[in-house]
Amino acid sequence: MDNIRSRELFDRARKLIPGGVNSPARAWTSVGGTPLFFNRAAGSRIWDEDGNELIDYVCSWGPMILGHAHPAVLAAVQEAAARGTSYGAPTAAEVRMAELVVEAVPSIEMVRFVSSGTEATMSALRLARAYTGRNKIMKFVGGYHGHDDALLVSAGSAAAGHGIPDSAGVHPGYARDTLIAPYNDLPSVRKLFGENRGQIAGIIVEPVAGNMGVVTPEPGFLEGLRALTEDDGALLIFDEVISGFRVALGGAQSLYGVMPDVTCLGKIVGGGLPVGAYGASAEIMGTVAPLGPMYQAGTLSGNPVAMAAGVATIEELRKPGVYEELDRKGAALAEGLASAFAGAEVPARVNRVGSLLTVFFTGDPVTDMESASATDRDRFGKFFHAIVEEGVYPPPSQFEAWFVSLAHSDQDIADTVASAKKALSAI
Numbered sequence: 001m002d003n004i005r006s007r008e009l010f011d012r013a014r015k016l017i018p019g020g021v022n023s024p025a026r027a028w029t030s031v032g033g034t035p036l037f038f039n040r041a042a043g044s045r046i047w048d049e050d051g052n053e054l055i056d057y058v059c060s061w062g063p064m065i066l067g068h069a070h071p072a073v074l075a076a077v078q079e080a081a082a083r084g085t086s087y088g089a090p091t092a093a094e095v096r097m098a099e100l101v102v103e104a105v106p107s108i109e110m111v112r113f114v115s116s117g118t119e120a121t122m123s124a125l126r127l128a129r130a131y132t133g134r135n136k137i138m139k140f141v142g143g144y145h146g147h148d149d150a151l152l153v154s155a156g157s158a159a160a161g162h163g164i165p166d167s168a169g170v171h172p173g174y175a176r177d178t179l180i181a182p183y184n185d186l187p188s189v190r191k192l193f194g195e196n197r198g199q200i201a202g203i204i205v206e207p208v209a210g211n212m213g214v215v216t217p218e219p220g221f222l223e224g225l226r227a228l229t230e231d232d233g234a235l236l237i238f239d240e241v242i243s244g245f246r247v248a249l250g251g252a253q254s255l256y257g258v259m260p261d262v263t264c265l266g267k268i269v270g271g272g273l274p275v276g277a278y279g280a281s282a283e284i285m286g287t288v289a290p291l292g293p294m295y296q297a298g299t300l301s302g303n304p305v306a307m308a309a310g311v312a313t314i315e316e317l318r319k320p321g322v323y324e325e326l327d328r329k330g331a332a333l334a335e336g337l338a339s340a341f342a343g344a345e346v347p348a349r350v351n352r353v354g355s356l357l358t359v360f361f362t363g364d365p366v367t368d369m370e371s372a373s374a375t376d377r378d379r380f381g382k383f384f385h386a387i388v389e390e391g392v393y394p395p396p397s398q399f400e401a402w403f404v405s406l407a408h409s410d411q412d413i414a415d416t417v418a419s420a421k422k423a424l425s426a427i
């Protein structure tokens, strides 16, 4: 596959932008090679600067659940933009967005919109500290919640892929107040509560982990976190930036029936534009300024163009049968990939919830960051390059999720499975 334009652009970019990218996950560091530079996308397809067409399973790392350039989203964005792109004042669009979020997500009574998932998690931690009057936070090894200082400790996603799960530059005071447990390991969580009784403001957890690759919560894990936080007076914070509006309209909390105190949203909620959100009961959200003493603000928060994209996306997702369709497509892809890998020299397995999945090259269950890290990542890198050559674009790291959209056709999925077979035989 020709990538001359991408290589030229990457050379120029590296002189101007650290690593040539504006977010490390895009740099292909853990798989090697030159990242493709894209300039167009529609439906399930994305085209690079050299004109190569690929079936896209990155989907902008999750937001494009309807597929790229969905007509309803484009129309809403164009209509909103024509009325001005930002006012720095309240709008009807953000009220409609808030109504849609509150209707969809069972534990949210009030919501505040911000501009990214990182802002959502950062604000949720501040809220937990303000509401409880405590300082410590618990997170999980391989949990990635954006680049807030307190959460760049044992982080997953590109931080793990680049070998810097504990970022430089984080104030030791923040890191000291961040407690770490392995995902799916309730005894470790219980032990930390025992050692820090009455000091933990909250646990932040991805209810379906998406940043060590997809790792599902084992039966009883989320329920156990709910019981332990309630018992200690700490808040349970679900980071649903990936799982929100993805695994169900109401997110993982509605799928598993476990209600957090605070929910963080991002990605899909903005329909491909920069939106994050955090929400909780009216009582907890009463802590947030101007109602309460916890300050949080943003010039572009609730931006009218971004709200229009979010509203249009959620309206589409509310249509009957959408999540059944996403689950059917996710299952077809996961089963097809598993059959393509059956009998291969290195065993592989697929972790999946709905339209969210990850391929791991291992014969063992992947239940946490330790087991995800022990898989054959070298083979993943080779498989990645081989399947890109076949016209399929999966995430360029083992520690990320594949995203299936409503625009992926049955033929796309069949072609992807055929490409996976060819890619395997080439490595």
Ligand code: HOZ
Residues within 6 Å of the ligand: 023, 024, 025, 026, 061, 144, 157, 158, 210, 211, 400, 401
């Ligand atoms: N937030 C995504 C992590 N799974 C990747 C996007 C990025 O870091 O650029």
